[in-house]
Amino acid sequence: MQEMTNKRGRRSRNRRSGKASPAIVRNVDYRRLRNPFQPVTAISTDEVEDIHNTALRVLEELGIKVLLPEAREIFKTAGAKVDETEEMVFINREIIEAAVASAPKSFVLKGANEISTLAIELGNLTFQPGGGTPNITDLERGRRPGTLESYHEMVRLTQHFDIFHMVGPSVEPQDIPVHLRHYETTKAQLTLTEKIPFVFSRGKQQVMDSFEMIREFRGLSENDFQADPYCYTIINSNSPRILDQPMAQGLIDFARQGQMAILTPFTLMGAMAPITVAGAMTLSHAEACAGIALTQLVQSGAPIMYGTFTSNVDMKSGSPAFGTPEHFRASIVAGQLARHLNLPWRCAGGSAANINDAQAAHESQMGIWSCMLSGATTVVHSAGWLEGGLTVSLEKLVTDVEMLQMMAELCHPTKAGSSEIGFDALSEVQPGGHFFSAGQTMERYQTEFYQPLVADWSNFGNWTENGLVDANSRATEIWKKIVSNEINLNHDPERIKYLDEFIHRRTQEGGAPIDI
Amino acid sequence: MQEMTNKRGRRSRNRRSGKASPAIVRNVDYRRLRNPFQPVTAISTDEVEDIHNTALRVLEELGIKVLLPEAREIFKTAGAKVDETEEMVFINREIIEAAVASAPKSFVLKGANEISTLAIELGNLTFQPGGGTPNITDLERGRRPGTLESYHEMVRLTQHFDIFHMVGPSVEPQDIPVHLRHYETTKAQLTLTEKIPFVFSRGKQQVMDSFEMIREFRGLSENDFQADPYCYTIINSNSPRILDQPMAQGLIDFARQGQMAILTPFTLMGAMAPITVAGAMTLSHAEACAGIALTQLVQSGAPIMYGTFTSNVDMKSGSPAFGTPEHFRASIVAGQLARHLNLPWRCAGGSAANINDAQAAHESQMGIWSCMLSGATTVVHSAGWLEGGLTVSLEKLVTDVEMLQMMAELCHPTKAGSSEIGFDALSEVQPGGHFFSAGQTMERYQTEFYQPLVADWSNFGNWTENGLVDANSRATEIWKKIVSNEINLNHDPERIKYLDEFIHRRTQEGGAPIDI
Numbered sequence A, B: 001m002q003e004m005t006n007k008r009g010r011r012s013r014n015r016r017s018g019k020a021s022p023a024i025v026r027n028v029d030y031r032r033l034r035n036p037f038q039p040v041t042a043i044s045t046d047e048v049e050d051i052h053n054t055a056l057r058v059l060e061e062l063g064i065k066v067l068l069p070e071a072r073e074i075f076k077t078a079g080a081k082v083d084e085t086e087e088m089v090f091i092n093r094e095i096i097e098a099a100v101a102s103a104p105k106s107f108v109l110k111g112a113n114e115i116s117t118l119a120i121e122l123g124n125l126t127f128q129p130g131g132g133t134p135n136i137t138d139l140e141r142g143r144r145p146g147t148l149e150s151y152h153e154m155v156r157l158t159q160h161f162d163i164f165h166m167v168g169p170s171v172e173p174q175d176i177p178v179h180l181r182h183y184e185t186t187k188a189q190l191t192l193t194e195k196i197p198f199v200f201s202r203g204k205q206q207v208m209d210s211f212e213m214i215r216e217f218r219g220l221s222e223n224d225f226q227a228d229p230y231c232y233t234i235i236n237s238n239s240p241r242i243l244d245q246p247m248a249q250g251l252i253d254f255a256r257q258g259q260m261a262i263l264t265p266f267t268l269m270g271a272m273a274p275i276t277v278a279g280a281m282t283l284s285h286a287e288a289c290a291g292i293a294l295t296q297l298v299q300s301g302a303p304i305m306y307g308t309f310t311s312n313v314d315m316k317s318g319s320p321a322f323g324t325p326e327h328f329r330a331s332i333v334a335g336q337l338a339r340h341l342n343l344p345w346r347c348a349g350g351s352a353a354n355i356n357d358a359q360a361a362h363e364s365q366m367g368i369w370s371c372m373l374s375g376a377t378t379v380v381h382s383a384g385w386l387e388g389g390l391t392v393s394l395e396k397l398v399t400d401v402e403m404l405q406m407m408a409e410l411c412h413p414t415k416a417g418s419s420e421i422g423f424d425a426l427s428e429v430q431p432g433g434h435f436f437s438a439g440q441t442m443e444r445y446q447t448e449f450y451q452p453l454v455a456d457w458s459n460f461g462n463w464t465e466n467g468l469v470d471a472n473s474r475a476t477e478i479w480k481k482i483v484s485n486e487i488n489l490n491h492d493p494e495r496i497k498y499l500d501e502f503i504h505r506r507t508q509e510g511g512a513p514i515d516i
Helices: A002-017 A045-062 A069-077 A093-102 A148-160 A178-192 A204-218 A222-227 A245-256 A277-298 A325-341 A358-373 A394-410 A423-428 A439-444 A460-465 A471-484 A493-508 B002-017 B045-062 B069-077 B093-102 B148-160 B178-192 B204-218 B222-227 B245-256 B277-298 B325-341 B358-373 B394-410 B423-428 B439-444 B460-465 B471-484 B493-508
Strands: A064-066 A081-083 A088-090 A106-109 A118-121 A124-127 A135-137 A232-235 A260-263 A266-269 A304-307 A309-312 A345-348 A378-380 A391-393 B064-066 B081-083 B088-090 B106-109 B118-121 B124-127 B135-137 B232-235 B260-263 B266-269 B304-307 B309-312 B345-348 B378-380 B391-393
Touching: A045 A088, A045 A093, A045 A277, A045 A325, A045 B423, A064 A069, A064 A277, A069 A081, A069 A088, A069 A245, A069 A277, A093 A277, A118 A124, A135 A148, A148 A178, A148 A394, A148 A471, A178 A204, A178 A493, A204 A222, A204 A245, A204 A493, A232 A245, A245 A260, A245 A277, A260 A277, A266 A277, A277 A304, A277 A309, A277 A325, A277 B423, A304 A325, A309 A325, A325 A345, A325 A358, A325 B394, A345 A358, A358 A394, A358 B358, A358 B394, A358 B471, A391 A394, A394 A471, A394 B325, A394 B358, A423 A439, A423 B045, A423 B277, A471 B358, B045 B088, B045 B093, B045 B277, B045 B325, B064 B069, B064 B277, B069 B081, B069 B088, B069 B245, B069 B277, B093 B277, B118 B124, B135 B148, B148 B178, B148 B394, B148 B471, B178 B204, B178 B493, B204 B222, B204 B245, B204 B493, B232 B245, B245 B260, B245 B277, B260 B277, B266 B277, B277 B304, B277 B309, B277 B325, B304 B325, B309 B325, B325 B345, B325 B358, B345 B358, B358 B394, B391 B394, B394 B471, B423 B439
Parallel strands: A124 A378, A135 A391, A232 A260, A260 A304, A266 A309, A304 A345, A345 A378, B124 B378, B135 B391, B232 B260, B260 B304, B266 B309, B304 B345, B345 B378
Antiparallel strands: A064 A088, A081 A088, A106 A118, B064 B088, B081 B088, B106 B118
């Protein structure tokens, strides 16, 4: 990406000056980011303590419904009170405190290679594209249910942009039956990207199949695989206070194999959660702590990410909203709670708009800023989400990437040494002159500024002459080019063959139905 | 605004519950805002000192060209070295330091009444709509040169939204000749708003006419008027290092009458300023300090705002860009410099897009966030700016107001007391239940959440049935309704009559040509 824009810049400049010059490529690292902003606080330390303690009281006194017998058994063995008839688990605070203590504060999430490997800890910053959507939309083909082709396009876009550090849950390829879907999604992630693959927790067999594909494709022994996380899942509790079977099973299986789970209650204020930010975050925190506890009871030190996804609904219609002031506040409070636990954590952007218009862009920005300022380690749904996650838009994915690239730019320092302050450069230009050809400018013009991906800065006259092309249409040209690019990651043909054979065999055996 | 949306919310809710309930109106103050964010820093304290000292060295050694003889004389009297042939003034640092010391750190900017009166000091936050544009655009009438009708529409929108604290330079009413234009713009501001009026510094006579209109209309003696600022001007130095005649004259006249000037160098990195953020800010700081010095030499304690407007150009085309990472960095550094001087200051958002698409929204958000996080006292061009200020868009003004209202929401605290955390509310809802009818929800549903101005959160099906209306079209309905509303500010008819007679007389006398 960076290389592409800069080559363009260089050529154009060479045309202008009419002479050849060595290629100077602007090279800003978007792969390894530290959040440059001090986390913002919305509530006092005492209030954080109050929320934490109330959440523990919720787990102890009100309990959480755990639908998977194996999970209830694990909690019971650890000393939790269990009501088998009601499937309720009452978790005492010692269990939570021990889990928070044993959950790793920092760990490495291993991609296909060094450059796609991530250090997961508070202070670091990673992004995932918008995902988990049943539908996909673009200006040319319209809104439609996701297919394997859509899934491949999303994975290709994820690979293309350095700013995406993990593959997300992406769009659902609904032309592939659910019991075979994970074969195709795991294969696509392994063969088309180097980035961290996502595995849906849809029953033990799907998870085990996916682990096997990843392990074999990466050439890892079982021990190697279990020593570090190579993939991740997202676990949503069913708020309020239910952990269902596939989710509990996913937590257990990922923890046993040392793979990463992101525990994200999805708590919409006024609907599945209290109407107040503090109340919704108390519920979210309780559910997250319960899930974290389950992983640590299964395997102490299993890599886990604290998660939150708390926004509000429209009280007139019940529709979810994103990028609202309440969503923003909830993210900030979630960051305070994650730091209270000292755990890496997941936050999210998103938009409830139906198309990629000004509303959509504003909501996505508010969401992303809430993630930036709350010190999120991983930002989920950071690009492309529309309709509160019912659709991912390819043109929105591109316009949101511009936003994320700008955030990544801000992760790099502002230089203000003597050569930047530049008294000499200032002396060189007389009052009323210009700096276009100043020495400092000539040294830096190819590399000083961010080169936009989709923004068009031409004036109204030129823009009109060029056909009045809006951001969505420009974004369309961009994603179309990217998804048609050939991807060659130099995979060993034997490994591709292995994947195909594995899929063939498991398909013959009946695949992996979700019911567990 | 707030009242309108909430009345709507209430009615709808009453329909749903089928019973009458007392009117509960969500009432969040958007008029008096404190910025809730700790200012962010981009460079070290030493680097801030280096920029400040280099800027003083620029003024001392390189000098600034001051085109107005009276201004050169003032600097000369204060001890600056003046080269009359070259019109250059070399300002020693003692002059700047004395000016920074005498410039007020806090003052009151008086509107028509208590509610529109503003405390101007670091930490407070005020917004102005986008302005200074030759053109105006909207979906129905297209892009066209501004007229008095356009100007009136902008003023009406400014009055309508609580989030606008001052009238901006707005759109140029080009159907009124320049020598008479200030009569119409000042009259419109006085009669259609209660907010702080803006006066263009286009020569002494225009400024004096405007002062007289404001003074008489507000019913103030000359002493009263001079005791507090009742209006303001924006002074742009001509970067690099020129202070032209009308700008210098404006600084002098506003300072003499105790009215507020905002001193804003417009320094585009790579064009009128060095290509580096630090270099451009050094130049901007030097020019701002020179202007501030002039006001304080005229009248010690004259109300002045430190200003910056620093963004970058596209190095391929020279086109200005806004909402870029470099614009963001420059704002953060400017905030550090303003705090170094301990002066209230002006920053700006803006967009270089040609229409209100995703690019425009993203750029405006990046700009506004740079203002929020750099601790700006006044945010200029905070809504509606397109084409880097060549056009103001009425639909964009409305979609940007939504962004500003969300910022204003964030200025109010997040409550996390025991009634918000609400253990009882959490106890009330069983696992898998919902909070729609919980007691806490019923108490708060009318007031807990921000009610959107233009965002549409309906689902795709409803949105499609309702005609696939995008944010710009919804914004169009909103501004059209506002500009057609009757405005009744209960003005004394005698004062209106005074304005009309004044304008008639001055027009007969030939108005006020700009040449001074």
